[in-house]
Amino acid sequence: MILRDPVHGLVDFEGDAERVIGPLLATREVQRLRRIRQLGLTSLVFPGAEHSRFAHAVGAAHVMTRLFSRLRAIENALPIEHRLDAEGMRDALAAALLHDLGHGPFSHLFEEVQPGDRHHEDWTVDAIRDPGTDVHRALEGISSGMATRVADMLRGRHRLRYLARAVSGTLDVDRADYLLRDSHMTGVRYGLYDLDWLLRALGFGEVAGEWVLAVEGRKGLPPIESFFLGRHFMYQQVYHHKATRAAEALIRGLFARAGELVREGRAPERLPPALASAAQGATVSLGDYLDLDDAALLSCFSSWEKSDDAVLADLAARLRVRRLPKTLPLPTEADRDASGTRGANDTEEVGALDAVWRECERRAREVATRAGLRADLEVRLDVAEDTPYDEPSEPTAEGLWVLIRHRAPQRLGDASFLLGELRGKTVRVPRLLFPAELREPILSALEDLLPA
Amino acid sequence: MILRDPVHGLVDFEGDAERVIGPLLATREVQRLRRIRQLGLTSLVFPGAEHSRFAHAVGAAHVMTRLFSRLRAIENALPIEHRLDAEGMRDALAAALLHDLGHGPFSHLFEEVQPGDRHHEDWTVDAIRDPGTDVHRALEGISSGMATRVADMLRGRHRLRYLARAVSGTLDVDRADYLLRDSHMTGVRYGLYDLDWLLRALGFGEVAGEWVLAVEGRKGLPPIESFFLGRHFMYQQVYHHKATRAAEALIRGLFARAGELVREGRAPERLPPALASAAQGATVSLGDYLDLDDAALLSCFSSWEKSDDAVLADLAARLRVRRLPKTLPLPTEADRDASGTRGANDTEEVGALDAVWRECERRAREVATRAGLRADLEVRLDVAEDTPYDEPSEPTAEGLWVLIRHRAPQRLGDASFLLGELRGKTVRVPRLLFPAELREPILSALEDLLPA
Amino acid sequence: MILRDPVHGLVDFEGDAERVIGPLLATREVQRLRRIRQLGLTSLVFPGAEHSRFAHAVGAAHVMTRLFSRLRAIENALPIEHRLDAEGMRDALAAALLHDLGHGPFSHLFEEVQPGDRHHEDWTVDAIRDPGTDVHRALEGISSGMATRVADMLRGRHRLRYLARAVSGTLDVDRADYLLRDSHMTGVRYGLYDLDWLLRALGFGEVAGEWVLAVEGRKGLPPIESFFLGRHFMYQQVYHHKATRAAEALIRGLFARAGELVREGRAPERLPPALASAAQGATVSLGDYLDLDDAALLSCFSSWEKSDDAVLADLAARLRVRRLPKTLPLPTEADRDASGTRGANDTEEVGALDAVWRECERRAREVATRAGLRADLEVRLDVAEDTPYDEPSEPTAEGLWVLIRHRAPQRLGDASFLLGELRGKTVRVPRLLFPAELREPILSALEDLLPA
């Protein structure tokens, strides 16, 4: 199979192991990913970002095939039993393609309303293991036991651990594809690190008694540095964009209000069974969960515009015509002391800021309540956090390593000037979200808390 | 307003005329375009081609703003009353943004089942003129009479005719954006002509007593040649791709079967009202029409998989898991005589080929009928046609012209070697579509008609 | 060895056969190519086009390595003795790297002044065969007899003929690289065909009893069509650009005047020995020829600005500050009859045009002579010709073929609508070149011959 892709160009699944791709693509569960946008509501802000999780899944599988080529080129460094073999390739390719199978629409928002803190990763594993799914049958049809192996791999367990890490780790095919794809599609090009060079820079090293993929030499540093910096840029510009966060707040409001109505016995029309179960605190069945897709939720929201519950109808209408909450930036470390304390990660200081933010939220909710609004649904404190580069403090195979000829492997943060400086540092962007019409009274109420 | 776009990069609506963009984007009808993919089923073949008509509409408006800059730079050539003015800019920008407003999902397929041959252009004009739409109100809110002016412009009528042609003509902002966008998103890069240079190559000339935008000098030829060649490549590779055509045949089958069921009084579940009206030969209302979007049709097809009508259920299931009809290329002029007759457009010859194609369809339908299938729904002759460059034979303002200093304007086909050679020539790609399981018997039945 | 390249990105010479690259790069003759610009004077018009033949040579070798991958993937179609082997790879890689070794600065201009019509290809073969060159020693150091094999391959002779054709044929690694590189560097993007897809589209077929590389199926047509169209665009826009042609006319004048001075015994200062020999009709030695590079010629031209021969000094000064001859487009077939004769290639018509062009040159030279100028050095008729796609009329292995399953190979011009229409057609761009100051009198003298 040969495909064209806006991000990777020619995508070629033609080898032996690649035969797993066809049967998996033909499953109902994988085709469902065509109906779930990778970036959820982000296309409200970046109109080009309409790509689906399906396109990303294909892209991740493609990156895996490219990784295979690199692994072949460097396998001499490995004892034979650790080398890539046919089964390992099939498992890894399937895992790469299926890694996001359990994503629903706006998936982390749905995770919040489900009982029991089920993450999309859990749904992925369920869909693979459940003997009733197409995808399970397709995997078992390829090789007996494969469904279990792939599910395990997605949890980090595999005979070839470096392969499992390449499916899901600090530097994995998931991130490798989505950084490029999201950068490309949003039109924000900050995540466009150099994939060719990154792959070419990989070698095998032994760390803590385990074979790991590591960066070969100092000339492999730039692609990996720009991978992490690109990720940071994407968080700042896209994933944590104020309008995306504001739209998510609207959805949170819709889910919360719908849940209340369900529990009051006034379930809104067209409510998908998965949401109904979740609202009642019941376990969501796999079938119901997989029936959720963007189309299902959007047509549901659309019908809610005509709901006889005014709160629900209003929230739905606002989403539909993109009338989003306003965002107000709250004070940060940088504002507190522009002369140097910044980045000190002084716990006391940060604690103090947290209190200020909560106070801002409290006062704004008072304003909303006085205005006759449901303050808990309409006013929210939103703190977006990103740690551009983190590194285990102990030398472990989980971390990233740099191989330098004639020396012991170095930790990436030691070898890279940039990542060394950023290591473990966190940036937080605090905002207050509220309906546009409350802007003036809220600004007045917070005047003494905001920077001059 | 500033946006990012994967195709155009920075998209900036910041001038005076650009103020029309905000209110129009906030309308229900424009937001609906987010839920209609530009290329319909093409993402089944090119997974990246998931962009919506909304992204395209924004792109077309952006190209219009870029055209404005060029028009400003060359306006000295025009009498003052023909120059671009504020109203003209607003009208043209609105028309560019709204030009596809009336597209539905898989729109030309729906056009076929509607009574009275209504095209998406008619729906666009209706949506703009109907006083009940958000978009009508937004236009009239900007300037009284604007709805009418914009609707007229979309039909080619405007005080500044060259502007109307730039909205909808041989070389218009619609094509200018979609060639780039579709090329980019499919990952097929053949449509990537040079927009900067194309715009820079435009000047004003007088043809048949009318001011027209024309190509300035021979060095403006390459971008316009590659515009038309790019369009041809896109037709060959994407718009007429065999799998896209095959998927469209499935949808035709679904519409046809659903229509039959409606007329038999067994209307399938969840049938959108627009489809129901069309099936009964009744006029489709604007409201019902605008309720159609990809989500609506896809969830409708999805529920039909469980229909108690076996034919409908089977067609729906095949679309869902992408089990498309097989395509068989039929003989062409080139096969008939590989030594030179090609391109002769010899009417007799073509007539003979037409008869061969119809005979192929007839025999294949016999095979299908013998196999117990609904031959009319399952077997189709499909002839894709493209004329890469056509030119009016009379000198008229509709055609494209080249301005050469100190001479009268030349027709583009006279000035361009490439387009001159292609002028008026048509390529036809005939195929037979049928269910995969009939491949062997159909090949046998056609043996004497297919090339050796 | 790994390199970075603006055109190909990561360039990797790491396989076994690639070991030939290192020793060849370290030769004096290959390093000399760094001092010869690929496009000669074109950077006077396209300032970015400053790339050297060295960069192109590396690029051509890279394309060869990519072709190897494709050949490996399709070799099952071949009898074992025709398959790519280690020696074939080394020969082909060396030939790709060395194919332009014999280019001098402005090489076809130098070819014109040499006795005996020696082309750069002859110098290439000489440099490889001469036991005194580094490159000869390097080749023989790799494998005995290799110098002869590589020289033969560059003349189209090799045990694996499809490999020799890939080094030098209609569709070879030379063109494959230079179209991309020249497009990229000039900033004119018309030559940017899709190399990935072109390679992927190649298969082996048997034509006239010989194994040839051919296009696999109709979906391989677009990259090859855009390869030929891209080449045509580059000819129209870059290689035949009027200012490039004008600058070449200046160099012709310089060579001609210097030759006269040599023959008069007044050889100008710093004249490179190769030019001196050529002017005297003597054979140019390989050593003298290889001493020519851009630096040598440019510093020679630079010192001629101070020559006591006024004609030579004036020509040199004009080149230095880019005061180029004017170009006047002469009438073409299209001008003669804009209504359809175009492209008829009617011999009589073309003959008539030729006569008109020569008459234009004759009259303009009269004007120049009257103005006291050396008319033969200063006024020239310049007819640039390009045949975008030509095809042998007999079925032969030289031509390009398309493989269609279950059928005999088709000629490319039969399978491709575009190339079929263009097949064998030639475009000619006639211009008159003369000093700017003669513009008015020359226009007057030609008035009745130029189109209205």
Added chain:
Amino acid sequence: MILRDPVHGLVDFEGDAERVIGPLLATREVQRLRRIRQLGLTSLVFPGAEHSRFAHAVGAAHVMTRLFSRLRAIENALPIEHRLDAEGMRDALAAALLHDLGHGPFSHLFEEVQPGDRHHEDWTVDAIRDPGTDVHRALEGISSGMATRVADMLRGRHRLRYLARAVSGTLDVDRADYLLRDSHMTGVRYGLYDLDWLLRALGFGEVAGEWVLAVEGRKGLPPIESFFLGRHFMYQQVYHHKATRAAEALIRGLFARAGELVREGRAPERLPPALASAAQGATVSLGDYLDLDDAALLSCFSSWEKSDDAVLADLAARLRVRRLPKTLPLPTEADRDASGTRGANDTEEVGALDAVWRECERRAREVATRAGLRADLEVRLDVAEDTPYDEPSEPTAEGLWVLIRHRAPQRLGDASFLLGELRGKTVRVPRLLFPAELREPILSALEDLLPA
């Protein structure tokens, strides 16, 4: 004038102020820049990096025209007398085009051997001010006094100081072009920040009583962050690449040996007068300096291969066939303590490292001397330094500022998490350079000083 450029695409000098470009391009001094490669010896490592300072100069002027558009869009923020006017535009455009006029081949290497520490900036100003140059005449021909104004602007002095800073400052058109161009041409894409967005992000603010160009709001941070990070990557990967540094060491050796020979009265053949004067400690004349270009130096080095001075001949031969010195990385802060001291800029520590490096050089020179080589010419300690982002500690108009609505301007390092973390930090890359044949004995001699 319209040009095409591999980096910027369409380059258009068509406004009123742009009329200065034509006459300046036609000068001998600007045309000379075509013969000086922007990156000197870098094309030995990155074969594509063959672009000249001419192409860069045109690019810098183009970025200036793009800056003009932005300045027009934001000028309402300025008092009228500070706004861009026609004279300011002409001055700035000329300064942008001419800013590198005084660069010679391998210019900082030549600076080292000249008496009196003359930098290329001094030569630029001299060439502009000298009434004997074409460029001076061209400037005065455009507007009287313009030569002085442009020369002053290049030294940071102009009525519109923000314009002078845009010609030569932390964020200027020089860097803006060269980062993009060098990234593009080397094929290393790390310097490809987003110029469109960077320009769009600029606004006017008042700092320390002066109007400065500053970043508008937090959404302007990413392009400027990636500008500085891109610059850092380019230093790490290209400008400080070990092979470039090694080639520079060879040139240093050539200059040093030639100087010795001059002072011994044995000046080598073809020595350019500028080098001769410099070697004797005499002032170099402007004319002699401007006669230096790549062609002049390369043909000089080429003739030195046959010098009767064995040292000079050997150095010249090694450069010609690219037999560069070996580089050995010396211990850094990171090696000393991989667990956290890194980046502490602990003066004591760094002092200690300096001593280690000098000791390495001392021992290696002993080895070279014992081997009969000229140790001072052949063995060098080379410490490449880069400070990715520095910021004045006092609030001054020299620094970069961020404008945040309703607040005082913030320093860039306070507003940007990334630049805040990097502010003032320096990375040093210490290497020892020596002839390849000394590798083993030098490694032995340094064993106790190198990291395990």
